[in-house]
Amino acid sequence: MNRTDPFVEFSGVQKTYDGETLVVKNLNLEIARGEFLTLLGPSGSGKTTSLMMLAGFEAPTHGTITLDGRPLNRVPPEKRDIGMVFQNYALFPHMTVAENVAFPLRVRDVAGPAIFERVKRALDMVHLTSFTARRPGQLSGGQQQRVALARALVFEPKLVLMDEPLGALDKQLREHMQMEIRHIHERLGVTVVYVTHDQSEALTMSDRVAVFNEGAIQQVAPPDEIYERPSNSFVAQFIGENNRMTGTVEQREGGQCRVRLDDGTAILATAVEQATVGARSTLSIRPERVRIDPAPGAVANLFDATVEELIFHGDHLRVRVAFGGVSDFVVKVHNSDDRPSLAVGAPVRIGWRPDDCRALDAVG
Known part of the structure; x- marks a missing residue:
C-alpha cells in the first residue's frame, strides 16, 4: 500500500435502520495514519453511528469502509485489530485492574510472560502501576477511564476508537484527561478516531475535526480553520460563541x-x-x-x-x-x-x- 493512501477510508457510506431515513448520508472521509481525528456534532448527527460502523458493531447499508487498504464490511469486530474506549468504561467488575488490561492479550493467546510485561507497560503509561490488584469498584471515575484506555492500547492496535470517553468526568478531570490522551497519542503515534459533542474538547485534542449534522459532514479541517473559517452557518454556530x-x-x-x-x-x-x-x-x-x-x-x-x-x-x-x-x-x-x-x-x-x-x- 502506498504511504500516501488513507489509513481509514469511508467511501459512499450510508446507514438506515428503517429503510427510509438515512442516519448517515453518503459519508466520504479519509483518515491518515497516525492522525487524531474527532467526529463532532450534536446528538443524532451520525457521528457515533459512523464510529460504530468502523468498529464493526453496525453494518453499513451502502458503501465501503477500509482499514489500511483492507475492506472491513465483512470482517467481524474482533478481527479488525481496533482498540475501543467507551464512555461507561465497560470494565469487568469481578476482575482486577491487571486482569482487565490483560484480557485483550489473553483472547489473542499471547504468552504469559509477555502479558505481564505489556500490562505493566500499559499501566505505566496511564500512571496506574500501583493499582494492579484493585477492582474497578475501588477506583474513581478518572482511574477507571485510565484502565479502559490502557486496555484499549495494550495489544498495540492499528487504530483506537473513543466514544465520548470523558463524558462522565467532572470538568477539571476531563480537561486533565484530554491532555493525557493527547500526549499518549503523540508518544505512540497510533491513529485515533474520537467522538464527542463537546466542541472545546474537539478543538483541544484533534489534528482535524469532522463536524457532523443531520447525517452529513459539514466541514473537515484542522481546529483553527474550523473555528476561524467555518464553511457554513451551522459550523459557525456550533463551534464556539458567535x-x-x-x-x-x-x-x-x-x-x-x-x-x-x-x-x-x-x-x-x-x-x-x-x-x-x-x-x-x-x-x-x-x-x-x-x-x-x-x-x-x-x-x-x-x-x-x-x-x-x-x-x-x-x-x-x-x-x-x-x-x-x-x-x-x-x-x-x-x-x-x-x-x-x-x-x-x-x-x-x-x-x-x-x-x-x-x-x-x-x-x-
Missing part, C-alpha cells in the same frame, strides 16, 4: 462582499461561495474579534452602539451591546490594565475588519 446577523448581499468583489442588514446597516465581510449578489446571508463574527473604540482607520466596519450588559468572567469581560437592529451582540474584552472603562447604558463605538466577519448561508 454573533449572527442576517441581511442581503448587495455587492461582491473577489473575496469580499457588502451585506445590507434588514435595518439598513451595511457591513463588509469575507464572502464564501454561497454569498452571491441578491442572496440572503448570515454574517458570522466571533466576539473576541470585535474591538471597542478602535483606533481611527483600524477597521472598515465601525458602528455606534449602546452597552446593554456587562458580565465579568475573570480572564475577560463579556459585553452585550445593541447597534442598528441588533440587540444581543456580544463583545469579549480581555481583562488587562488597558481595558476600556464601560458602563451599562453608555455609548460605545465597536468595529471589526472584513477579514474577521464571514458571509455564510442564510438560516431561519
Whole structure:
C-alpha cells in the first residue's frame, strides 16, 4: 500500500435502520495514519453511528469502509485489530485492574510472560502501576477511564476508537484527561478516531475535526480553520460563541462582499461561495474579534452602539451591546490594565475588519 493512501477510508457510506431515513448520508472521509481525528456534532448527527460502523458493531447499508487498504464490511469486530474506549468504561467488575488490561492479550493467546510485561507497560503509561490488584469498584471515575484506555492500547492496535470517553468526568478531570490522551497519542503515534459533542474538547485534542449534522459532514479541517473559517452557518454556530446577523448581499468583489442588514446597516465581510449578489446571508463574527473604540482607520466596519450588559468572567469581560437592529451582540474584552472603562447604558463605538466577519448561508 502506498504511504500516501488513507489509513481509514469511508467511501459512499450510508446507514438506515428503517429503510427510509438515512442516519448517515453518503459519508466520504479519509483518515491518515497516525492522525487524531474527532467526529463532532450534536446528538443524532451520525457521528457515533459512523464510529460504530468502523468498529464493526453496525453494518453499513451502502458503501465501503477500509482499514489500511483492507475492506472491513465483512470482517467481524474482533478481527479488525481496533482498540475501543467507551464512555461507561465497560470494565469487568469481578476482575482486577491487571486482569482487565490483560484480557485483550489473553483472547489473542499471547504468552504469559509477555502479558505481564505489556500490562505493566500499559499501566505505566496511564500512571496506574500501583493499582494492579484493585477492582474497578475501588477506583474513581478518572482511574477507571485510565484502565479502559490502557486496555484499549495494550495489544498495540492499528487504530483506537473513543466514544465520548470523558463524558462522565467532572470538568477539571476531563480537561486533565484530554491532555493525557493527547500526549499518549503523540508518544505512540497510533491513529485515533474520537467522538464527542463537546466542541472545546474537539478543538483541544484533534489534528482535524469532522463536524457532523443531520447525517452529513459539514466541514473537515484542522481546529483553527474550523473555528476561524467555518464553511457554513451551522459550523459557525456550533463551534464556539458567535454573533449572527442576517441581511442581503448587495455587492461582491473577489473575496469580499457588502451585506445590507434588514435595518439598513451595511457591513463588509469575507464572502464564501454561497454569498452571491441578491442572496440572503448570515454574517458570522466571533466576539473576541470585535474591538471597542478602535483606533481611527483600524477597521472598515465601525458602528455606534449602546452597552446593554456587562458580565465579568475573570480572564475577560463579556459585553452585550445593541447597534442598528441588533440587540444581543456580544463583545469579549480581555481583562488587562488597558481595558476600556464601560458602563451599562453608555455609548460605545465597536468595529471589526472584513477579514474577521464571514458571509455564510442564510438560516431561519
